[in-house]
Amino acid sequence: MPGWVIVGTQWGDEGKGKITDYIAKDFDYIVRFQGGNNAGHTIVIDGEKFKFHLIPSGILRPGKIVVIGNGVVIDLAVLRKEIEDLKSKGVDVSGLRISNRANIIMKYHRLLDGAEEVFRGGGSIGTTKRGIGPAYSDRAARAGIRVGDLFSPALKEKVDFVVSLKNKVLKDVYGIDEKLNPNEIYAELLEHRDCIKEYVTDTAMLLNNALDEGKKVLFEGAQGTMLDIEHGTYPYTTSSHTISASACIGTGVPPRKIDKVIGVAKAYTTREGSGPFPTELSGDIGEYMRKMGGEFGTTTGRPRRCGWLDLAIVRYACMLNGIDEIVITKLDVLGGIKRIKVCVGYDLDGKRIDYPPSTSHEYDRCVPIYEEIEGWDRMERDEWAEICKKGYDAMPEGAKNYVELIEEFCKVPVSMISVGPERSMTIIKHD
Numbered sequence: 001m002p003g004w005v006i007v008g009t010q011w012g013d014e015g016k017g018k019i020t021d022y023i024a025k026d027f028d029y030i031v032r033f034q035g036g037n038n039a040g041h042t043i044v045i046d047g048e049k050f051k052f053h054l055i056p057s058g059i060l061r062p063g064k065i066v067v068i069g070n071g072v073v074i075d076l077a078v079l080r081k082e083i084e085d086l087k088s089k090g091v092d093v094s095g096l097r098i099s100n101r102a103n104i105i106m107k108y109h110r111l112l113d114g115a116e117e118v119f120r121g122g123g124s125i126g127t128t129k130r131g132i133g134p135a136y137s138d139r140a141a142r143a144g145i146r147v148g149d150l151f152s153p154a155l156k157e158k159v160d161f162v163v164s165l166k167n168k169v170l171k172d173v174y175g176i177d178e179k180l181n182p183n184e185i186y187a188e189l190l191e192h193r194d195c196i197k198e199y200v201t202d203t204a205m206l207l208n209n210a211l212d213e214g215k216k217v218l219f220e221g222a223q224g225t226m227l228d229i230e231h232g233t234y235p236y237t238t239s240s241h242t243i244s245a246s247a248c249i250g251t252g253v254p255p256r257k258i259d260k261v262i263g264v265a266k267a268y269t270t271r272e273g274s275g276p277f278p279t280e281l282s283g284d285i286g287e288y289m290r291k292m293g294g295e296f297g298t299t300t301g302r303p304r305r306c307g308w309l310d311l312a313i314v315r316y317a318c319m320l321n322g323i324d325e326i327v328i329t330k331l332d333v334l335g336g337i338k339r340i341k342v343c344v345g346y347d348l349d350g351k352r353i354d355y356p357p358s359t360s361h362e363y364d365r366c367v368p369i370y371e372e373i374e375g376w377d378r379m380e381r382d383e384w385a386e387i388c389k390k391g392y393d394a395m396p397e398g399a400k401n402y403v404e405l406i407e408e409f410c411k412v413p414v415s416m417i418s419v420g421p422e423r424s425m426t427i428i429k430h431d
């Protein structure tokens with residue numbers, strides 16, 4: 001059964017967008033199942049950069065159906081802009097489908113996201129301030145407005161109720177006097193509805209029927225395993241489930257229709273917001289990774305924190321997601337570092353542990369245990385392009401040792417290695 005899931009194994013920005021776009025050529029449907037426009041997936045084609053926050057990365061492959069599943073929280077203004085930008089670049093968006101069960105991110109969600117962060121002070125999560133957490137909170141509280149509600153005669157009543165409630169919270173709890181006008185919000189929703197209505201459908205029916213007909217469906221994860229609301233570095237996580245199981249909940253496709261999980265692992269580690277990061281590097285090597293890897297947030301522009309590859313978390317991700325194959329990205333970035341370290345476990349208060357602990361306060365005390373291997377010389381893009389043509393065996397010895405160390409440690413094969421943003425900068429590794 002050809003349902004494949006792609007997930008991030010770290011704290012996001014592993015290069016899922018590039019890998020989804022690469023793999024999408026062999027699929028009929030490409031589906032986002034969680035998160036919202038906190039995600040930023042970058043794809044480079046013929047030198048042109050595309051950044052997607054909501055639309056699945058398969059949109060650049062002509063003839064595909066791309067689906068925003070029920071588990072995604074949608075900022076309709078952002079979605080419309082993304083549609084318009086694509087149209088202006090000549091990309092056909094007629095294959096877009098939007099779940100009628102997806103929750104909508106409202107203006108008060110964005111305001112509350114910012115206000116909650118300020119209220120947390122020094123303990124702030126470092127969210128993307130896109131309203132993600134408050135939107136998922138409202139979903140759980142059954143106070144969300146869903147895409148399907150846009151077509152309901154009860155919409156006005158619902159908006160009036162929720163907006164009056166949020167005005168009270170904003171003023172009485174956070175001291176924000178910006179009184180939101182329910183009539184304006186209602187009018188805005190109707191305008192959004194008219195612009196997106198042609199794409200809205202029951203995507204659970206659509207995807208199950210497609211799979212039953214033998215069509216191929218690729219599920220594109222956002223964020224990464226360590227940002228999962230329960231399995232990640234709580235509370236320094238996002239508000240959705242980011243692991244592979246979420247592909248089912250977030251689309252209505254049952255687990256037995258999924259037969260492969262691909263974990264994307266960046267060759268080093270990055271993290272955008274606050275929270276534990278044992279292998280973080282503050283000196284020259286961290287700076288080198290940031291510079292060579294262009295590690296600045298796609299959504300926020302913030303410099304990403306950088307550090308050594310943490311195999312303890314990649315192995316943990318393999319377990320939680322049931323990863324069948326690992327794809328290593330950005331291996332090119334490590335070229336030029338003489339000795340490369342990888343974290344293989346932690347020392348927690350004098351005791352060795354092999355997996356991330358469940359609490360952030362324990363994780364903060366973890367000291368990484370490293371293994372060290374010989375690096376390889378820095379190579380220019382053209383040199384890597386030659387290697388991509390020749391295949392895995394042509395890679396520098398140090399780089400091959402690095403890949404094989406990851407395989408051995410995680411007990412999962414590496415199927416592909418990415419050494420540049422473009423499609424062509426990809427090496428298939430047959431084992």
Ligand code: GDP
Nearest residue numbers: 013014015016017040041042330418419420421
């Ligand atoms: P995502 O959120 O997981 O899709 O990742 P992002 O798009 O936020 O960040 C990955 C960044 O690295 C993007 O700018 C990509 O264009 C770029 N990228 C992807 N793969 C590679 C690679 O193998 N090498 C290099 N140098 N850059 C890459």
Ligand code: IMO
Nearest residue numbers: 012013038039040127128222223237238272273
């Ligand atoms: P992609 O899909 C990296 C991080 C934020 C913050 C935490 C909570 O591009 O890999 P949120 O706004 O979700 O409430 O923020 O999660 N975060 C990401 N970090 N890549 C992402 O997405 C992220 N989406 C959220 O930086 O630490």
Ligand code: MG
Nearest residue numbers: 013040041298
């Ligand atoms: Mg990203």
